[in-house]
Amino acid sequence: MVYRIHFTAEDLARTRVAAAPLPSVELDIAVRMVQERSHPVRFGAWRQQALRRLRPQARMILDLISPRGASPDFLGATQTDSPEEFLQQVRSTPSSRVQRDLARIAERRALPAWVRRLADDEELLEQLWDTWEHVYEQLLGSYWPHIVERVAAERAARMRDVLEGGIARLFAGLNPQRIRWEAPVLHITMASGLDADLRLEGRGLLLVPSVFGCESPVVNPDAQPQPMLTYPADGDQRPLLLTATLHASTSHNPAASLATLLGRTRAAVLVAIAERPGCTTRELATTVGVAPASASEHATVLRTAGLIDTMRLKNMALHSPTSTGLALLDSGTD
Structure with a gap:
């Protein structure tokens, strides 16, 4: 059972590696990761610290983004690489969009009762935005410079792959355990077991290195201006361990x-x-x-x-x- 992405020559010409980590991607995966116990060496210290620092209101976000399954599009429907712009864009989401996206999620799983009040309660909606920014600060804010540096190094490695071996080598090095290139189709083993086909139709694909997405690829076929696929931002490097010491080095x-x-x-x-x-x-x-x-x-x-x-x-x-x-x-x- 695999997810297949079909390329044309035009798609290959427009496929690129993101210039920097995407806050929307990293935060969505980080919210899921903080609710799990996986990768204890890599994320254990970060997880313990984040859970201590999160305010009780953070439960609002954890209710909307569960460890498995879809999350509301309005919390991550942006490809900006600036955390400031990302948070501003989320905060400016029209209430009608919020209601529509949550209704889609409610078709798949139960949501808490307070969600139904978001469309008519401006104060509650404002609380949601404030909490979203708080969650970003506690889960990613202090580590962001290190994440940016890791992704920059990973991008340089992938560009070297393109120069020395072309697109085939680029695809081969993304995530060998889960991503396989058989021209002109990219085969992806999804954690969900999803079996589907995506035809890029000339849009190309945005490849997004991710520190938190260290195992299972994430595909967003509806992302604009082009679909995107995450892959681990490790490459030939040792994993970035999000330790308390790393946090302290940023703070000082x-x-x-x-x-x-x-x-x-x-x-x-x-x-x-x-x-x-x-x-x-x-x-x-x-x-x-x-x-x-x-x-x-x-x-x-x-x-x-x-x-x-x-x-x-x-x-x-x-x-x-x-x-x-x-x-x-x-x-x-x-």
Whole structure:
């Protein structure tokens, strides 16, 4: 029993690997994972910490996203790689869309009684959005820079596969236990045992490396602008262990000591540029977890202050630290 994705030449030409992790994908899988006991070495410390930090209201989200089965589309119907944009898009979901998606889920499994009040209770709906953001912060927020770094390394490995062996090698390295390429069809063994066919019809496929999706592939045939498929963001690397130590290293990064001077987000932007000289504005936004417009604004302030330089290459802005910026970071870690 396999899920089959059919490719044309046009589909292969448009198939790509996501430039960064997708918050919608990682959070959906993380909510499921926190309710399980699987992968205790890899996720055990993260799971214990998350369960301690989650407020009782988080039960709202756990009720909507169960360990198995479909979750409401409005909680993940976006392919933006900015956590800030993702959370804003979810919060702006029309109540009619919320009602329609929950009705679809209710056809498959029982939902708590409070769900029926969402369409008419604005205060309850606002509580749901606040809780969604709280769940993101506790499950992913502190780990996000590490997840971004892991996915960047994984993407580079997959691009090397394409250069050296073409699309066939790319597909072969995604998830050998569950994904098999027999041109022109990609065969996927789903955890659910789903047997179905997806014809891409010229749209191509978005391949999404996932830290939390370390085992079973997830296919979203309705994603826009193109269907997507997740695969483990491990490649040839050792698994990223989400430990308490990893969490602490994020909480005590150099940006923290500069926050009083520059502000928390702007300090994080300066650190990100120093660690990734020549990064684009979008890469910067993804690393820090802000919208591209916000990243551009912070970069402008840092450039005016003489802490970074920006070079234009076609339609891209490439940011690098100046000696003054590096000196300021060095003083912040003393």
